[in-house]
Structures are given as structure tokens and as C-alpha cells.
């Protein structure tokens with residue numbers, strides 16, 4: 001069963017609170033959402049890094065560094081895509097809404113991809129809600145600049161086309177996964193996908209948020225997380241999940257994890 005979303009903390013957030021660089025104190029960055037993230041060396045966005053050096057350098061001049069906060073909404077369905085985002089250490093969840101009150105995650109974008117691929121397909125509005133699931137750094141580019149560069153750069157076109165294919169495969173697999181695989185397997189898959197993208201065994205996450213990501217009731221997530229913890233694959237404490245046995249969790253995840261990872265490789 002899917003869950004209602006009216007009470008989400010990110011609902012009603014003002015535009016100014018959605019995105020922006022925030023205060024940095026010592027080795028931590030304090031985010032507007034209240035989350036605190038330890039500084040790490042950003043791995044860089046690999047979609048951008050795959051471009052020839054000359055193309056990459058030209059794009060760098062058009063990219064603006066931003067820090068995305070947990071729960072921020074980059075676009076709602078139907079919103080104009082004013083910027084495309086290239087996550088680095090941040091993680092953005094793509095959610096499809098049903099009847100304007102239920103939502104389920106259909107895609108996950110990290111350092112391997114871009115948020116706003118519809119723009120590259122000639123559509124200027126988002127079909128999904130793009131929600132920041134893990135706070136962290138990213139760069140963004142104005143839509144007009146992105147379209148101009150896409151028109152002149154064949155390597156950028158190829159990189160975006162390839163990534164769009166990967167994302168479509170991920171969305172299709174997720175649709176099948178939501179239909180056929182049980183919550184415990186899906187939770188294990190989701191944790192591994194998140195781990196791969198934030199490059200950390202610790203994933204800041206509440207069960208309430210997870211229930212919306214997986215499209216199941218909170219009690220279902222509690223049960224599945226409890227089972228994974230009992231099997232000593234994860235440790236769950238308030239607001240945090242830590243993967244303690246990666247190989248065990250891979251064995252517990254459904255085959256969709258490997259299927260999507262192989263397409264990306």
C-alpha cells in the first residue's frame with residue numbers, strides 16, 4: 001500500500017529555502033533543513049567528468065556550486081525546469097505522484113547523473129517530483145545555458161543520451177520491482193543504491209521518509225528494517241541506518257539491484 005504525503009516536512013517549503021549554499025562551520029556544513037553533514041572530498045559528477053577535457057572546462061564556467069538540503073524539492077510535477085542539477089555527494093529521488101496525494105520513488109540520481117533530463121528531450125517541465133534525499137554538494141546550470149551547450153556539443157549529447165537510457169532502465173526496473181518484490185528485498189536494494197551514490201555506509205534516513213520512498217506504510221518499513229537488523233546486515237538508530245554487512249545485504253536485496261548496476265557499468 002502506498003502512503004499519504006500531505007504531512008511531509010518538505011511540503012510548503014518556500015523557493016528560497018529549497019536550494020542554496022549554507023553556513024559552513026569548521027569541518028561540517030549546517031544545512032537549512034537542520035541536517036549536519038561531515039565534509040568529505042567530493043568525488044565529482046561522473047557524467048560531467050566523462051566529457052572530453054575541453055568540453056568539460058567550458059561547462060565548468062556555466063556551473064554554479066550549490067548545497068542541497070535534506071527534503072528540499074527541486075521540482076514538483078509540472079514545474080518549469082529552470083536549472084539542471086549534477087549531484088556530487090548529494091542524492092536526489094524522483095517521485096511519481098498518484099491522485100496528488102500518494103508518491104513513490106521511481107528513480108534515484110546521484111553523482112552518476114543529472115536531474116532534469118526532460119529538458120534534453122525537448123520538454124521544459126518536470127514530470128516528477130525531484131526531492132533531495134541525501135544532503136550534499138551539487139552543481140547546477142541554467143536551462144538556457146544547458147540547451148545551448150547541448151546544441152553545440154556532440155560529446156554532451158552522447159553523455160546525456162546514454163544517461164537517459166540508464167535512467168529509463170532504472171525507472172522501468174523500479175516499476176517491476178515495486179510490483180513483484182517484497183519490502184525487505186526492496187529496502188536492501190534501496191540502501192545499496194543509496195550507499196553506492198553517497199559513498200558511505202551511513203545513510204541518514206528516517207523510517208517515515210523511507211516509507212514514502214518505497215511506497216509502503218511505515219509499519220512495513222519498520223518490519224523490514226527490523227528483519228535486516230536481526231540478520232545483522234544493518235544497524236538502525238534514530239534517523240540513521242548503517243550498513244554493517246555489505247555482501248550480506250547484497251544477498252538479501254532483490255535481483256533488480258544488480259540488473260540496474262550492470263546497465264550503469
Ligand SMILES: [Zn+2]
Pocket residue numbers: 176177178181185186189254255256257
Ligand atoms: Zn526488485
